[in-house]
Amino acid sequence: MKPRQRQLLWIAAAVIIALAWGFYSANGPQTTAVLAGTVRAATLLALGAMCGMIGERSGIVNIGIEGQFLMSAFFAFTVTSITGSLFMGALAGIATGLTMGWLLAAMAVGLKVDQIIAGTVLNIAALGLTSFFYDRSRSLGVSKYTNIDLGPLADLPLVGTVFFSRPPITYLTMALLVIVHVALFRSVWGMRTRAIGEHPGAADTVGIDVLRLRYLNVTLAGGFAGLGGSYLALEAVGTFSRAMSGGRGFLALAVMIFGRRTPFGAYAAALFFGFTTALQNQFQLNSTFDIPPQFVGMLPFVVTIVVVALSGLMGSMRDPAALGQTYEKG
Amino acid sequence: MSRSILRSVAVPLAAVVLGLLIGAVLIISQDASPVTAYSSLLQGGLGDGDALLRTLQKATPLIFGGLAVAFAFKAGLFNIGGQGQLLVGAVFAAGVGFGIDGLPMFIHLPAALIAGALAGAIWGGIAGALKATTGAHEVIVTIMLNFVGGNLTDWLSANPWKDNSGSNIVARTPLVEDSATIPTLGSVPVGFLLAVVTAASCWLILERTTYGFEVRSVGHNRNAAHYAGIRVGWIMASTMAVAGVLAGLGGAVESLGVDGRFEAGVNVGLGFEGITIALLARANALGVIPAALLVGLMEAGAARMQFKAGVAPELIDVIQALILFFVAAPVIIRWLLRMRQGGSEQLRLGAGWGRT
Numbered sequence: 057m058k059p060r061q062r063q064l065l066w067i068a069a070a071v072i073i074a075l076a077w078g079f080y081s082a083n084g085p086q087t088t089a090v091l092a093g094t095v096r097a098a099t100l101l102a103l104g105a106m107c108g109m110i111g112e113r114s115g116i117v118n119i120g121i122e123g124q125f126l127m128s129a130f131f132a133f134t135v136t137s138i139t140g141s142l143f144m145g146a147l148a149g150i151a152t153g154l155t156m157g158w159l160l161a162a163m164a165v166g167l168k169v170d171q172i173i174a175g176t177v178l179n180i181a182a183l184g185l186t187s188f189f190y191d192r193s194r195s196l197g198v199s200k201y202t203n204i205d206l207g208p209l210a211d212l213p214l215v216g217t218v219f220f221s222r223p224p225i226t227y228l229t230m231a232l233l234v235i236v237h238v239a240l241f242r243s244v245w246g247m248r249t250r251a252i253g254e255h256p257g258a259a260d261t262v263g264i265d266v267l268r269l270r271y272l273n274v275t276l277a278g279g280f281a282g283l284g285g286s287y288l289a290l291e292a293v294g295t296f297s298r299a300m301s302g303g304r305g306f307l308a309l310a311v312m313i314f315g316r317r318t319p320f321g322a323y324a325a326a327l328f329f330g331f332t333t334a335l336q337n338q339f340q341l342n343s344t345f346d347i348p349p350q351f352v353g354m355l356p357f358v359v360t361i362v363v364v365a366l367s368g369l370m371g372s373m374r375d376p377a378a379l380g381q382t383y384e385k386g
Numbered sequence: 387m388s389r390s391i392l393r394s395v396a397v398p399l400a401a402v403v404l405g406l407l408i409g410a411v412l413i414i415s416q417d418a419s420p421v422t423a424y425s426s427l428l429q430g431g432l433g434d435g436d437a438l439l440r441t442l443q444k445a446t447p448l449i450f451g452g453l454a455v456a457f458a459f460k461a462g463l464f465n466i467g468g469q470g471q472l473l474v475g476a477v478f479a480a481g482v483g484f485g486i487d488g489l490p491m492f493i494h495l496p497a498a499l500i501a502g503a504l505a506g507a508i509w510g511g512i513a514g515a516l517k518a519t520t521g522a523h524e525v526i527v528t529i530m531l532n533f534v535g536g537n538l539t540d541w542l543s544a545n546p547w548k549d550n551s552g553s554n555i556v557a558r559t560p561l562v563e564d565s566a567t568i569p570t571l572g573s574v575p576v577g578f579l580l581a582v583v584t585a586a587s588c589w590l591i592l593e594r595t596t597y598g599f600e601v602r603s604v605g606h607n608r609n610a611a612h613y614a615g616i617r618v619g620w621i622m623a624s625t626m627a628v629a630g631v632l633a634g635l636g637g638a639v640e641s642l643g644v645d646g647r648f649e650a651g652v653n654v655g656l657g658f659e660g661i662t663i664a665l666l667a668r669a670n671a672l673g674v675i676p677a678a679l680l681v682g683l684m685e686a687g688a689a690r691m692q693f694k695a696g697v698a699p700e701l702i703d704v705i706q707a708l709i710l711f712f713v714a715a716p717v718i719i720r721w722l723l724r725m726r727q728g729g730s731e732q733l734r735l736g737a738g739w740g741r742t
Contacts, residue, residue, distance in 0.1 A: 119466075119525065167715045172464055172525065176661055177711045184703030188412070306529045313526065350541035357530040357537075361516070364527060368520035 080214050086338065091218045093334030096292065098326035099226045100125070103284035104308025105315060105322035106236050107157075110277035112317055113240065114270050115253040115378040117171045120160055120178030121281050122305025127182040128152040128285020130190070133296035136289075137197050146225070146286040153282015154275055156182070161274035165267055168382045179305075187298050200294030201225065225287040232280070237319040249273055253376035256383040266383050281305070310360040313367075317376075329356045398666055398673075400719045401712035402680065409705040413697050423695035430690025431683035435573040437690075442578040443644050445682030447472070447653075449581035450636025451660025452667060452674040453588050454510075454629045458524075459669040460592055461625040462605035463517070467528025468633040469657025470535030471509040475502035475634025477539040480641040480648035481547055483562030494565040499638050506634015507627045509535060514626025518619035524626065532657070540650045549647070558649035568643030577643035581678075584635065588671035601625055633657060662710050681706060 079087040104121045111118040128149040136145030156178060163174035201223040209220040240246040248269060251259040256266045289296050311329055315321030336352040410420035431441045451468045458465035465471075479502030486494065509531055516522040544557035551560065568577045592598035603611040604621045612618050640656070641648050663681060667673030684706075688699035712719055 163711075163715055167717050169715045173665065173714045176466075176665075177707060177714055180658070180662060180703070180710055181707035184700060184705075184707045187700035188698050188704050190700075303529075303533060307533075310526060310530065348541050348545065350537040350544075354534045354537045357533040361512075361522070361527055361530050361534075364522040364530075365516045365520040368516075368522045 076214070084214075088214055088217050090331070090334045090338050091214070093337055094327055094330040095218055095222065095226065097330030097333040098323065099229045100284050100287055100292065100304055101308050101311045101326035101329055102229055102233060102319075102323050103280050103287065104305055105312040105326060106232065106319060107153075107277045107280040107284070108309050108312040109317045109319070109322065110236070110240075110249070110280070111160075111274050112312070112376060112379055113253045114249045114273040115256060115376055115381065115383070116161070116164055116270055116274050117380050118160060118175055118274065118277065119172055119306070119309065120156070120175035120182075121284075121308050122301050122303065123175075123178035123180070123182030124153050124156040124278055124281035125285045125288060125301040125305045126186055126299065127156055128282040129289040129300060130182075130186040130285075130296055132286040133196060133289040134194070137194050140197055142198060142201060142290050145290050146283070149286030149289065150279050150282040153278040153280065153285060155278070156281070157275040157278015158271075160278065161271045164382075165270045165274065168384075171380055171382075183299060186296075190296065190298055196290075196295055201291040223291045225283065225291045228283070229287075232283075233319040233323050240319070250376070252383075253378055256378050260383075260385065267385070270383070284308075307356070310356075310364075314360065314363055328359075332356045394668065394670075396723065397716045397719050398668065398677070398709075398713055400723060401666070401709045404712050404719070404722075405705045405708035408708050409701055412701060412704060413695070416697060418695045418697050423691050423697045423701075426694035427684060427687035427691040430687030432687075433690075437686060438573045439570065439575065440686035441679070441683045442573070443575055443682075444685045445678040446575060446577045446581045446643070447636040447640050447656050448659055448663050448678035448682055449578075449585055449674055450632050450639065451657055452663030452678055453585055453660075453671060454506075454633035454636070454657075455660045455664035456667060456669045456671055456674055457588055457592070457601075457632060458510075458625055458629040459664060460598075460605050461601045461622060462608065463514070463524050463622060463625060463629075465510065465513075465528055465626065465629045465633075466525050466661065467510065467513055467531050467630075467657070468636075468660040469655075470528065470532035471506040471630040471633035472637035472640075472653060472657040473532075473535045473539045474505040474509050474637070476637030476641045476653055477542050477547070477559070477648045478502055478505035478634075479638030480559045480562055481542070483566035483642055484560045484647070485547075487563050487565070489563075489565055491565040494563065495568065495642070498562070498566040498642055499635065502634045502638025502641070503631045504634070506630040506632070506637065508630065510630020510633065511623060511627035514623035514629075517626065518623040536654075539648065543648055543650045547648075556649065557651075559647045561646050562642055566642055567646065568639060570643075575643055577639035580635075580639065582675060584632065585671050585675050588632070592671060633660065636660075659706070662706050665710055665713050668713075 076087065076091065104125065107121055107124065108118050131152040132145040132149030135148035136142055139145070160174055160178055163169040163177065164171045203221045203223055204227070206220040210216045212220065240249065248259065248264050252264060252266045252269055260266050288300060293300065307329060311325040312322050314325035315323070332352060332355045336349050339347060339352055340349045406424070410424070413420045413423050429437065431437055451472060454468045454471060455465050479498045482498040482501040486497075489497070513524045513527040513531060516527055517524045540557060543559050547559045549558050549560040568575065570576065592601060600611070600616045600621050603614065603616055604618050608618055636656070637653065640653055645652060659681065663674055663677045666677040684702045688702045691697050691701070692699050
């Protein structure tokens with residue numbers, strides 16, 4: 057990051073904190089509700105973005121995140137319902153995500169199917185299978201994950217409720233953001249991953265098994281979406297319903313691009329998208345502002361379009377060079 | 387000639403058979419009989435005049451949606467925004483359909499159709515123009531426009547264009563005027579005929595005109611097309627606008643010919659099925675017709691299959707996904723059929739996200 061960008065980032069952060077504090081002094085409960093909703097909505101997007109990021113950094117486009125979310129949510133819900141254990145359900149969700157990731161890898165890397173088509177297959181298959189096997193009479197049987205207070209931190213005004221009194225998968229996601237950041241930019245694995253996304257031919261000549269690493273990474277990335285599915289069914293909603301991922305797998309892709317394929321950038325973007333969602337919910341609950349909720353709902357999508365277009369114009373966001381291309385060992 | 391046709395049909399056909407076979411396994415897993423299920427499916431889709439009408443009605447938006455994807459495909463663009471284009475097309479066609487009265491049919495109906503087509507053109511054109519001028523990837527932009535379109539049409543049908551008759555609380559427009567309603571001839575909806583004519587026109591444009599040649603050149607190799615003097619940006623922008631027109635028409639025909647109005651949430655998912663149709667048709671404009679008829683038949687018969695055989699209608703979605711999988715990965719089918727590798731069997735969208 058250039059010094060000037062870093063400077064801008066600090067200024068932005070300061071402005072946001074000042075604004076939050078201002079609103080909090082004006083209307084405490086409502087500000088807390090909106091910001092807590094922001095963090096809540098950001099978790100799923102951050103998990104999806106990490107899934108997409110690991111794939112794209114290694115050169116594989118994953119537009120099947122939506123399907124991975126949905127299928128994982130289905131199994132997380134079903135396994136919890138059968139075993140009565142949220143933990144088992146969450147594990148089942150992750151396992152499902154890994155399996156879906158492996159399927160994507162098998163199609164995109166193994167069978168050399170066009171990557172975008174492979175992702176579309178996942179999406180349509182997940183919607184069809186989960187709808188077909190969905191049993192309306194089944195319920196979760198236990199109550200969903202509840203908030204855990206992180207000791208005295210949770211008693212802090214505003215910040216306490218917003219960040220330190222959250223359910224477990226949200227904490228796990230925050231930890232994963234740090235882990236993925238370190239892994240991607242400070243480890244041998246990360247360097248190799250970025251190498252096969254930028255120049256698989258060169259990576260190959262220095263002895264990296266491109267196809268194997270892509271297989272591994274896309275499968276692994278699926279685990280993040282799987283955790284997202286578990287989050288959706290066991291922490292956010294507490295049940296399963298048809299097409300419950302509601303397009304957030306696609307939104308996660310936008311979050312990833314917006315966040316320049318870095319974990320922290322993606323989380324910042326996820327918080328922004330989460331903020332508009334939370335704001336939309338608040339607008340629906342009380343009618344102080346006369347803005348139709350549909351227009352607030354459009355905001356993140358319009359902003360994404362503008363950002364994607366602007367970044368294209370300025371050339372400031374560059375895709376991994378080998379993204380979307382099938383690698384043939386030559 | 388016959389051999390090449392056989393070759394191009396073999397993979398989709400085998401994919402359909404495999405999809406149905408795996409579907410049969412799923413049916414058995416639900417303790418139902420695949421024979422009963424599939425025969426009632428067929429009856430529900432073809433059994434009598436009503437069934438045929440249902441099939442053709444279901445196939446109509448699928449043809450338009452499939453064309454919207456297939457046309458963009460030819461220029462190497464992936465139009466995943468059929469959903470949004472269809473929705474805005476549906477709502478604006480309905481808007482003109484109910485909002486104006488006293489016009490004769492030969493003016494009103496075309497006007498409503500054109501309104502839908504234009505709305506779709508704008509929705510698709512935005513993505514194409516951004517792709518051409520800024521390099522913004524059309525997949526991201528069209529997905530975003532799907533959401534924007536969904537919100538916009540929800541708002542229109544819940545607020546300014548809401549049906550306020552009686553005690554209606556649903557977000558929907560009033561019924562369109564008779565003069566804007568697409569008629570049905572016996573068991574054949576006129577919308578379906580329109581779809582077939584549109585598919586034929588698309589084929590002609592793509593295969594027999596200079597414009598179509600330019601579109602295909604851009605799809606094959608953008609750089610080569612550029613050096614050959616083709617205005618690549620214009621081709622990409624206009625192709626997406628045409629794709630939007632096609633999806634928008636699909637939405638318009640739904641509003642004016644099937645539902646009689648626009649209702650929020652009714653057409654959800656229709657736009658995405660266009661992707662399945664286009665892939666099944668191997669992005670061939672004429673192939674879209676049989677592909678849409680097949681899927682339309684399954685959707686029309688699904689209710690009867692549930693009634694007679696007790697199989698959830700969502701089975702159709704599973705079968706569609708399986709077919710899509712086998713079409714997308716022809717390696718599996720070639721191995722099963724012991725076929726040799728054909729030149730252009732693998733569908734390619736060119737370089738994924740990269741802007742070239």
